[in-house]
Amino acid sequence: MLTLRTSPASPFGRKVRIAAAELGLEGRIAIERADTGDPADSLRRQNPLGKIPVLLLEDGQAIFDSRVIVEYLDGLAGGGRLIPAELAPRIRALTLQSLADGVADAAILQVYESRMRESAERSAKWVAYQAEKTTRALTALEARPPAARQVDVGAIAIACALGYLDLRFAGEWRSAHPKLVAWLDGFAAAVPAFAATAFAG
Amino acid sequence: MLTLRTSPASPFGRKVRIAAAELGLEGRIAIERADTGDPADSLRRQNPLGKIPVLLLEDGQAIFDSRVIVEYLDGLAGGGRLIPAELAPRIRALTLQSLADGVADAAILQVYESRMRESAERSAKWVAYQAEKTTRALTALEARPPAARQVDVGAIAIACALGYLDLRFAGEWRSAHPKLVAWLDGFAAAVPAFAATAFAG
Numbered sequence: 001m002l003t004l005r006t007s008p009a010s011p012f013g014r015k016v017r018i019a020a021a022e023l024g025l026e027g028r029i030a031i032e033r034a035d036t037g038d039p040a041d042s043l044r045r046q047n048p049l050g051k052i053p054v055l056l057l058e059d060g061q062a063i064f065d066s067r068v069i070v071e072y073l074d075g076l077a078g079g080g081r082l083i084p085a086e087l088a089p090r091i092r093a094l095t096l097q098s099l100a101d102g103v104a105d106a107a108i109l110q111v112y113e114s115r116m117r118e119s120a121e122r123s124a125k126w127v128a129y130q131a132e133k134t135t136r137a138l139t140a141l142e143a144r145p146p147a148a149r150q151v152d153v154g155a156i157a158i159a160c161a162l163g164y165l166d167l168r169f170a171g172e173w174r175s176a177h178p179k180l181v182a183w184l185d186g187f188a189a190a191v192p193a194f195a196a197t198a199f200a201g
Numbered sequence: 202m203l204t205l206r207t208s209p210a211s212p213f214g215r216k217v218r219i220a221a222a223e224l225g226l227e228g229r230i231a232i233e234r235a236d237t238g239d240p241a242d243s244l245r246r247q248n249p250l251g252k253i254p255v256l257l258l259e260d261g262q263a264i265f266d267s268r269v270i271v272e273y274l275d276g277l278a279g280g281g282r283l284i285p286a287e288l289a290p291r292i293r294a295l296t297l298q299s300l301a302d303g304v305a306d307a308a309i310l311q312v313y314e315s316r317m318r319e320s321a322e323r324s325a326k327w328v329a330y331q332a333e334k335t336t337r338a339l340t341a342l343e344a345r346p347p348a349a350r351q352v353d354v355g356a357i358a359i360a361c362a363l364g365y366l367d368l369r370f371a372g373e374w375r376s377a378h379p380k381l382v383a384w385l386d387g388f389a390a391a392v393p394a395f396a397a398t399a400f401a402g
Contacts, residue, residue, distance in 0.1 A: 044337060047300075048300065048334070048337035048338040048340070048341045049300065049303035049304075049307070049334045049337070049338060050333075050334060050337070051303065061293075062296070063292055063296050064296060064299055064300075065299045065303075067268070067295075067299075068292060068295040068296050068299055071291075071292070071295065072288070072292045075288040075291075075292075076288075079288075087273070087276040087277075087280075090272075090276075091264055091269060091272070091273045091276075092262075094268075094269040094272065095263070095264050095265055095269050098265050098266045098268075098269055099248075099249065099250065099265075102250035102252065102266075103250075106250070112327075116324070116326065116327055116330065117324045117326070117327060118324070120321060120322070121321070121322050121323065121324040121327075122322065123317070123318045123319070123322040125317065125318070126313075126317055126318060126322075129317070132251075133249065133250045133251060136245060136249035136250070136251070137249040137250060139249070140249045
């Protein structure tokens with residue numbers, strides 16, 4: 001049995017859970033909640049960065065971050081399933097994942113701004129700097145959404161980033177990005193694990 | 202000709218440049234400086250996140266982030282050179298890279314704390330939270346340094362993260378981590394591109 005240390009709201013943990021389901025590996029992975037804010041949580045021994053998700057193998061080896069975990073699971077399932085094996089499409093899918101993860105990272109930094117700081121320590125300039133990354137990325141994705149019915153690591157990562165924006169920013173992104181909304185609806189219809197891993201907050 | 206958008210102090214740009222040199226691809230890559238702080242820099246059209254490094258192909262396709270670029274270059278060079286092809290060692294090398302990149306990310310967030318905020322907006326708690334990530338990661342690496350003469354994506358990433366700590370935190374990490382210092386000395390002796398890409402600040 002593998003163990004995934006994560007938390008329900010994490011977009012990166014969600015990416016791994018969806019990948020596991022798509023690869024038919026769900027039954028081999030126990031989910032164990034981790035608290036990134038608790039110094040006593042064994043998470044910080046498993047991943048010195050104290051970040052989630054982390055995948056623990058039976059011999060105790062810890063694999064992180066989410067990108068490496070997805071690659072490991074894809075390999076366990078035979079390879080080339082969610083990450084294309086051929087170089088050109090592989091790099092396109094991985095760059096899309098990188099863009100999506102960057103959107104989630106920028107969103108998380110905005111959430112942390114209020115969660116981890118006193119109000120006087122908050123910087124409108126920093127928050128705007130992060131928000132602009134999301135805005136530019138969504139504009140680029142709206143102009144050229146992922147292919148319909150594309151279920152690979154790039155598409156999964158985009159869906160999880162958009163789901164995180166829904167969770168933390170009340171879906172504000174939706175009104176200005178109708179093509180991306182339509183793409184996400186199609187993705188959700190094709191990938192049951194997307195709805196199954198939704199966190200209501 | 203490929204074009205790498207980066208800046209001399211970036212640990213992630215350095216990782217790509219060292220990888221390119223080790224793979225014998227240096228002559229195929231033009232380095233073009235990018236300014237992440239300049240909204241008019243074409244960087245933000247190449248990577249909506251506005252982050253460096255970005256690799257531009259001749260047809261204009263942009264590849265990011267540094268992990269994806271290194272994987273692309275490794276593939277161009279035949280594959281399995283800096284990123285092992287076999288699953289188990291591949292995942293170990295990629296997890297080591299993830300740890301190293303997390304150290305660099307935590308260090309950059311500490312640098313940004315003073316660069317991008319008014320002094321009243323700075324949070325000692327946030328800076329300590331990031332610094333502790335570095336401390337825990339270095340403790341783990343000191344207990345089990347990378348193998349001597351190991352030159353793969355994990356080792357390159359560790360070297361670049363340590364180089365960034367040297368640049369921005371005056372090598373404070375060195376006194377408490379003698380094994381890691383010895384490892385870095387060995388790495389630098391084996392990989393001429395490490396010294397060649399050093400940035401004096």
